[in-house]
Every structure is written in C-alpha cells, then in structure tokens.
Amino acid sequence: MSILVNKDTKVIVQGFTGSEGTFHAEQCMAYGTKIVGGVTPGKGGEVHLGKPVFNTVKEAVATTGATVSMVFVPPAFVADAVMEAADAGVELAVIITEGAPVRDMQAAKAYAVKHGMKTIGPNCPGIITAEECKIGIMPGMIFKKGNVGLISKSGTLTYEGANQVCKEGFGISTAVGIGGDPIIGLSYKQLLPMFEADPQTEAIVMIGEIGGDLEIQAAKYIKDHITKPVVAFIAGQTAPKGKRMGHAGAIVSGSAGTAKEKMDALEAAGVRVVVSPAEIGKAVKEVLSK
Amino acid sequence: MNIHEYQAKQIFQKYGVPTPRGIVANTPDEAVANASELGGNIWVVKAQIHAGGRGLGGGVKLAKSKEEVRQLAGEILGMTLVTHQTGPEGKLVQKVYIEEGADIKDELYLGVVLDRAKEMPVIMASTEGGMEIEKVAEKSPEKIIKVAVDPSIGFQGFHGRELVFGLGITDKNEQNKFIKFAKALYNVYMENDAEMIEINPLIKTGSGDFLALDGKMGFDDSALGRHPDIEEMRDVSEEDPDEREAGRYGLSYIALDGEIGCMVNGAGLAMGTMDTINYMGGTPANFLDVGGKANAETVAKGFEIILKNPNVKAIFVNIFGGIVRCDRIANGILEATKMVDVHVPVIVRLDGTNAAEAAEILKNANIANVIAATDLADGAAKAVAAAKGE
Numbered sequence: 023m024s025i026l027v028n029k030d031t032k033v034i035v036q037g038f039t040g041s042e043g044t045f046h047a048e049q050c051m052a053y054g055t056k057i058v059g060g061v062t063p064g065k066g067g068e069v070h071l072g073k074p075v076f077n078t079v080k081e082a083v084a085t086t087g088a089t090v091s092m093v094f095v096p097p098a099f100v101a102d103a104v105m106e107a108a109d110a111g112v113e114l115a116v117i118i119t120e121g122a123p124v125r126d127m128q129a130a131k132a133y134a135v136k137h138g139m140k141t142i143g144p145n146c147p148g149i150i151t152a153e154e155c156k157i158g159i160m161p162g163m164i165f166k167k168g169n170v171g172l173i174s175k176s177g178t179l180t181y182e183g184a185n186q187v188c189k190e191g192f193g194i195s196t197a198v199g200i201g202g203d204p205i206i207g208l209s210y211k212q213l214l215p216m217f218e219a220d221p222q223t224e225a226i227v228m229i230g231e232i233g234g235d236l237e238i239q240a241a242k243y244i245k246d247h248i249t250k251p252v253v254a255f256i257a258g259q260t261a262p263k264g265k266r267m268g269h270a271g272a273i274v275s276g277s278a279g280t281a282k283e284k285m286d287a288l289e290a291a292g293v294r295v296v297v298s299p300a301e302i303g304k305a306v307k308e309v310l311s312k
Numbered sequence: 313m314n315i316h317e318y319q320a321k322q323i324f325q326k327y328g329v330p331t332p333r334g335i336v337a338n339t340p341d342e343a344v345a346n347a348s349e350l351g352g353n354i355w356v357v358k359a360q361i362h363a364g365g366r367g368l369g370g371g372v373k374l375a376k377s378k379e380e381v382r383q384l385a386g387e388i389l390g391m392t393l394v395t396h397q398t399g400p401e402g403k404l405v406q407k408v409y410i411e412e413g414a415d416i417k418d419e420l421y422l423g424v425v426l427d428r429a430k431e432m433p434v435i436m437a438s439t440e441g442g443m444e445i446e447k448v449a450e451k452s453p454e455k456i457i458k459v460a461v462d463p464s465i466g467f468q469g470f471h472g473r474e475l476v477f478g479l480g481i482t483d484k485n486e487q488n489k490f491i492k493f494a495k496a497l498y499n500v501y502m503e504n505d506a507e508m509i510e511i512n513p514l515i516k517t518g519s520g521d522f523l524a525l526d527g528k529m530g531f532d533d534s535a536l537g538r539h540p541d542i543e544e545m546r547d548v549s550e551e552d553p554d555e556r557e558a559g560r561y562g563l564s565y566i567a568l569d570g571e572i573g574c575m576v577n578g579a580g581l582a583m584g585t586m587d588t589i590n591y592m593g594g595t596p597a598n599f600l601d602v603g604g605k606a607n608a609e610t611v612a613k614g615f616e617i618i619l620k621n622p623n624v625k626a627i628f629v630n631i632f633g634g635i636v637r638c639d640r641i642a643n644g645i646l647e648a649t650k651m652v653d654v655h656v657p658v659i660v661r662l663d664g665t666n667a668a669e670a671a672e673i674l675k676n677a678n679i680a681n682v683i684a685a686t687d688l689a690d691g692a693a694k695a696v697a698a699a700k701g702e
Binding site: 097098121122123124125126128129131132159160161163164174175176177178179181182185202204205229231232234235239255257258259260261262264265267268269270271272281297298299300301 | 397426428429431432462463464502505507532533534535537538564566568576577578579580581582583584586587588589590591592596599601632633634663664665687688689692
C-alpha cells in the first residue's frame with residue numbers, strides 16, 4: 023500500500039515535449055512510472071518517448087484513461103494547464119513548475135477544488151511511492167520501499183530526510199513534496215489522514231519551514247486524529263525576520279510564522295521535533311523502536 | 313519587489329484611490345519648484361526610502377514656507393535615515409516627495425494582503441492609524457477588521473459594509489466615500505499582482521474626505537513579467553548589491569552576521585544547514601541556495617560572494633545531489649577553487665547520486681583547505697571546528 027499513487031497509476035505529462043518535461047518524463051518512465059502520453063498543444067498526433075502526444079488534456083484522458091497529470095509547462099501557463107486538467111476530470115495534478123504567479127494559483131486552486139481535483143505543488147519535487155511510481159524530479163534511487171511516510175515543503179530536505187530514514191534501515195512508503203509557495207495544493211492536514219489510513223505506513227516525517235501556518239494547522243490535526251508517531255523538522259530557526267528565504271512562502275512576517283512557534287505547537291501535539299535535519303533518521307528509529 | 317511611496321501613490325491615483333497632491337524631487341531646487349507648482353502655504357517634505365518609520369527617524373518634516381522647503385529638502389536629501397525597519401546601517405535618501413499639507417481629523421489604517429490560510433486577499437482596516445499594525449495586532453487584535461474577498465466574486469457591497477460598520481463610520485456620505493476607496497484599493501491589489509498594500513495612515517479630513525497619506529506596495533516577483541510598467545519602478549539602489557549580483561547568476565543569497573559561509577542546493581536544506589550550524593555552536597554567515605544546477609561557474613560565483621564578507625572563517629558546501637550527480641559537482645568545486653582564491657577552509661559534504669565517486673575525486677585532488685565530510689552532521693561539526701580555528 024501507499025498513498026495517492028502506485029505502480030498502476032496512469033500519468034500524462036502537460037508540457038511533455040519541452041526540455042524539462044522530456045528529461046523528467048524519461049526519468050520517471052525509467053523508474054517504472056506508467057506514463058501513458060502527454061499534452062503539447064499543436065503537437066497532437068506525434069509520438070514522443072514512444073508515447074502519444076495530444077493537443078488537449080480531454081483527448082489525452084479519453085484516449086489513455088490517465089488519472090494523474092504531471093505539469094511542466096512554463097510559469098505563466100501553469101494556471102491554464104491546471105484548470106484544463108481539472109476540467110478534463112483529472113484526479114490529481116502534480117505541479118513541478120517554479121515561479122507561477124500567486125494570483126494565478128489562487129484561481130487555479132479554487133477551480134481545482136470546485137472540480138474535485140487534488141493538486142500537489144507548485145514549485146515542488148513531486149510525489150513518489152518507493153519502487154513503484156515517481157511523478158516528479160526527485161532522485162528515485164534514494165527512496166527504498168518501507169514504512170515511513172514523508173511530507174515536505176522542501177525538495178532537498180525531502181531527499182535528506184528520505185536518505186537518513188533509509189540509512190537507518192527503514193524505508194519510504196510514499197513521499198510528497200508539497201512545495202514552499204504561499205498557495206499550495208495538498209498540505210499536511212490533507213496528507214496526514216491518508217498516511218494514518220495507509221497500512222504500510224508506520225511513522226510519518228513532516229518537514230516544514232518558516233512562513234504561513236500550515237504546520238500549526240497540522241499540529242492541531244495531529245493532536246486530535248493521528249495515532250502513528252510523527253517526527254518533524256522546521257527549517258529556518260536562524261532565518262532573519264522579513265526576509266524571503268528562497269521559497270516564495272518562506273518569510274516571517276511581523277511575529278507570525280516563526281520556526282519556534284511551529285516547533286512549540288508540534289511538540290505540544292506530541293510530535294518528536296528535531297532541531298537539526300541531521301537528526302531525522304535517528305528520531306525515526308527512536309519512535310519506531312518504542 | 314517594493315516601490316517608493318510616491319510611486320505607490322501614482323498607481324493609487326490611476327485607480328481613483330484619493331491621495332494628497334505631490335511631486336517627487338531629486339534636489340532642493342526641484343523641491344522648491346514642486347512646492348510652487350502645488351501652491352498653498354504648507355507642504356510636507358518626505359524622504360523616499362523602502363522602509364517604514366520615516367517620520368520618527370526625522371525623514372518627514374513640515375514646511376511653512378518655500379525657503380523652509382529648500383532647507384528641509386537639503387537636510388533630508390543625502391542623509392542616512394535610520395528607522396526600525398532599516399537596521400542600524402540606515403538607508404541613504406536620494407529622493408524627497410513634496411506633498412501639499414493635509415487637514416487631518418482622524419487617522420485610520422487600510423491594507424490588503426494575501427490571507428494564506430483562506431487563500432484569498434484580505435482587506436485589513438483599523439481605527440488605530442499611524443501606529444505599527446503589528447503592534448495593534450498584538451495589543452488589541454479586536455481593533456483590526458479583516459474582510460477576505462473571494463476574487464471569483466470580487467469586491468461586493470457587503471464587503472464594504474463590513475468595513476465601514478466595523479470602523480464605526482456612521483455618516484452615510486462618509487460610508488460611501490470609504491467603500492469607494494476600499495474597492496479601488498482592492499482593484500489596485502488584484503490588477504497589479506500586488507503582494508501587499510499598506511496605507512498607514514489613511515486620513516479623514518475636516519471635510520469628511522478620505523486620503524491615502526502614506527502608501528506602501530510590494531509585488532509578487534513571479535508576476536512582474538506581465539507588469540513592465542511596475543518593473544520600471546524598480547530602484548536598484550534600495551536592493552542589497554550582493555543579493556542582486558547573486559540573483560543574476562541564479563543564486564539566492566542573504567547575508568547574515570555569523571562566521572560560517574554556507575553554499576547549499578535547495579532553500580529548505582540551506583535553512584536546515586544554517587540551523588544545524590547554529591545547533592552545533594557555530595554561526596551562519598549567510599543563506600545561499602545555488603539552485604538545482606550547481607556547476608563550476610555557479611559554485612565559483614558563490615565562493616566569490618561569500619568571501620566578500622570579511623567575517624567568514626570557513627565555508628560549508630552542503631549539496632544533496634539528486635538529478636545532478638555528485639561527481640560532477642565535486643569537479644565543479646575543484647575548478648571553482650582555481651577560479652577564486654579561497655583562503656578559508658572549505659568543508660564539502662556531497663551526498664546522493666554518485667557520492668562515493670565524488671569523495672574519491674576530492675580525496676585525490678588533495679587540496680590543503682578542502683575537507684571532505686560524510687554527512688550533514690559531520691560537515692556542520694567540521695565547519696564549526698574550522699571556524700574556531702581548531
């Protein structure tokens with residue numbers, strides 16, 4: 023078991039024939055992901071990486087039966103692509119592109135929610151169910167199959183966390199990079215219950231950062247609903263106030279959204295909070311051997 | 313990206329958000345000419361820098377004659393203004409805004425920002441104008457009225473009513489004027505992809521008119537591509553030159569006040585590296601995300617920018633190679649050390665794809681001040697020790 027995606031998930035790629043789309047679609051296919059086609063307007067009817075190219079998402083879904091779309095279109099076209107996917111009945115859009123305007127994402131997410139389509143990202147590494155299905159840009163080989171679910175705002179901290187978990191002799195069920203933009207799709211609060219319900223997952227790692235209050239919401243949810251052990255790290259304890267730390271959403275505004283506030287809330291919810299990401303693996307080992 | 317008050321007011325005026333009349337000046341002579349053009353017998357001379365608290369810092373002064381305008385403009389232009397938002401080093405004033413005097417009866421606050429939890433813009437209003445809104449939020453949160461506006465329906469009548477009744481504006485005429493003001497400001501926010509707008513204070517005049525006495529605007533950097541008119545308002549002298557130079561090479565850099573330079577791929581890991589250094593008893597000198605495509609050129613540029621800071625006693629390169637293979641990054645680091653004179657110890661931790669090959673490359677190169685580390689904890693510990701001269 024796993025959450026959201028597995029070896030049978032059929033995936034299309036929006037922005038299939040572009041350089042990023044091509045490179046990463048190829049990597050995903052090599053990992054075992056069932057990429058069944060792609061969409062590039064104007065290139066419908068062509069064959070790319072041995073898969074059919076369609077002009078519209080509707081055609082692609084009707085022909086291939088895909089339920090998930092991996093979005094690689096340039097930032098200015100992300101909202102359009104996501105809304106097209108929602109309109110075509112796609113169940114989950116994984117948005118890798120970085121730099122989509124906030125106003126666009128606001129509209130696109132509202133539309134996706136209205137159509138019952140889940141979204142992951144934007145500006146994220148994607149989602150991976152270890153040794154089954156990778157939809158995104160993460161290095162597949164560090165994710166060994168196992169019993170730990172992972173949710174992270176940061177790409178490289180996802181790799182860091184997964185790598186440590188695997189080095190300790192455990193593995194990953196599914197890892198989801200949710201992205202660090204001000205408006206994102208699925209977040210901790212929606213993903214935690216999925217991991218709670220997944221029989222393969224025995225512990226959950228959540229990696230957050232400064233800015234916004236998603237981690238605080240997660241802490242409240244964990245307190246009331248999550249029985250599996252959770253290990254958390256919040257990046258940016260040493261970040262200065264009012265400075266945007268790389269990610270568009272990683273900013274402490276006024277006195278809100280600090281790492282300390284989030285760490286305290288998680289600790290109060292019974293989460294094992296680590297002060298350095300170097301401690302994630304050890305903490306997972308600790309909570310799993312209890 | 314942020315803009316100056318005078319630029320924000322130009323945008324306000326285009327959308328029908330009322331402001332006092334004013335003209336920006338670069339010299340005392342221009343300031344006097346502007347005062348003559350505006351007419352009247354009382355003017356405000358306002359320093360234009362990207363920071364709040366200008367009044368308290370001595371950057372906003374009242375002039376009752378044109379001679380006084382000249383004198384005050386002369387004093388303020390070229391001064392280094394220190395406010396609670398500039399840091400102790402302050403900011404050089406290069407422009408002043410000459411504005412007609414206003415008849416202030418009440419001071420209010422009005423702003424628009426993104427409510428990240430609701431995922432829509434929220435209009436914030438308060439009767440406590442002229443004070444820092446963060447302080448109001450802390451001490452008397454009930455004095456801030458928040459009205460979220462769903463962009464799919466836009467600013468409706470009820471949004472306006474919630475604002476005016478919340479603020480205690482009872483006069484029908486004044487209510488209408490305020491609602492019109494707030495609606496226009498919402499349009500400014502949406503149509504320009506603003507990230508935040510703040511008017512503090514928004515004043516009510518003796519005749520019951522509302523005016524934006526101040527104006528602060530920030531924009532969504534990701535959307536600037538479709539707003540060339542706003543991009544043109546960029547004042548590069550307000551930006552940190554090192555951050556700006558880093559940006560030109562695709563690096564994201566922020567200077568801090570510690571001793572250990574950091575070069576990391578990914579914003580989250582970059583913050584996590586700073587946190588780990590701190591946890592191990594050291595102090596980070598900077599945040600630096602080299603992005604997903606670390607190569608010899610970007611690494612060399614990173615070294616160059618980090619080493620501009622004289623406090624740096626060691627550099628910790630922490631890369632988790634994903635799609636980019638570690639062996640290539642290791643070669644990039646070696647090449648970079650030839651391009652830039654790196655005179656402090658460099659601790660290198662490369663993990664992920666081809667990490668073993670990378671370790672071999674670094675070992676064989678045998679460069680005196682390049683120290684290999686096995687993982688994040690090891691690297692941070694070695695960097696902290698090196699910075700202490702151990």
